[in-house]
Amino acid sequence: MHEIWAALATAARLIATLDRDLVEIVLLSLKVNFSSVALASLIGLPLGASLALFSFVGRRTAIVIVSALMGLPPVVVGLVVYLLLSRAGPFGVFGLLYSPTAMIIAQVILVTPIITALTRQTVEDLWGDYREQLRSLGAGPSRALPTLLWEGRFTLTTAVLAGLGRATAEVGAVMIVGGNIDHLTRVMTTTISLETSKGNLALALGLGIILVVMSIAVNASAFVIRDSVRESAT
């Protein structure tokens, strides 16, 4: 018990003094997580809406695959991206392995299916309600796509947050492709993992606290923004 209190005290000190290593790790984590979620949204929102709106051969199979990919094991994604980016791999020439870019690539692969699947569900439900009216006004599926993404904006915020949640919590993939290199690819989750195994509980706990607080803060602010926007312009 004494150890935990000591660790908590150290954690509080690290946070209060804005320890330089700690800040660096937090900033890199934010950069990697937000970049990957932004890219995954750019891919997943239109892709999910397309799966909902267009009929094509293999659509059902595509939907099943996307849903299944929501549960991709991060270490496997890490391994595959590692193989693709390693010197011997097809994209080895770009020298991306053990860089933040590699971590973003891995996380985009993990997050995109989540955003795609949730968007597909949301837009499909909306299309059920709006289909006749929009077609009557002259909007086919292509024109309905941006309309329905906008109509579903409040629900879709949740889809993006779910993606952000996965990116924030994820450790396996970024560990493999980033390598957890100090001052280069060390993010919160990988640091917590490393420091815990080294027995350095204070730093691990400090980061753990920040990670949880940030996660709550991001979600809370998203909900506050969502509610205030909904309030002013449903």
Next chain:
Amino acid sequence: MTALPRRPPTVSALPLTLSGVTYTARERHILGGVSLEIEAGPRTVVLGPNGAGKSVLLRICHGLITPQEGQVRWHRSATAARPVRQAMVFQRPVMLRRSAAANIRYALNLHQVPRAERHRLAEVALARTGLTEVARTPAHHLSIGEQQRLALARAWVLEPEVLFLDEPTASLDPASTRAVEDIIRAIDRSGTKIIMTSHDLAQARRIAHEVVLLHRGQVVENTSAAMFFEAPESAEARAFLAGELLW
């Protein structure tokens, strides 16, 4: 009430001709070989009890669903090409999550109306349906009656040659029903052909110039409103007028 500048007259899309239109859903016959010609001009009300196939008939005319058999033709043309200038108002108004004015501008945008025009036309459309005061209100916050008037404004602003209305007052109270009927008459006066479904005899008396009585997916009477109410020819029409035709 400012009138919109009318577009240059084009070749009329009417009459609308249905020949042998059959529609089956889940092994149930909704429409069984409907043949019908609807001319330009008088307001047409498609009457019939619930489940007679009125909504399906209207959706087929509007091009939202395709019949398994039979043809829908405009202006006696050989092709089934759907003319652009038609609109439809549904029983339950479907509103986009944006302001009343923005709902109208959205429809104008779909019809490639330039941005500046969209704003002006939306104002006119709201004014002539009595919705100017709620122009900036989110459409979802409007009462059902106001939403239905907005749906009418949104359809009217497109200056359709034909306007389909599927039981537009079925979910409304008497005051809203009256407001909606007034707007329907105004749209008629502006030169748009009205084709509307109803199960309400009193409403048909108020609106119809022509009555098409649909029963179990068949047209059993197609005549002027005066003839229909004074001297109906079919047994079904007499039963319907007596309130005895339930299904």
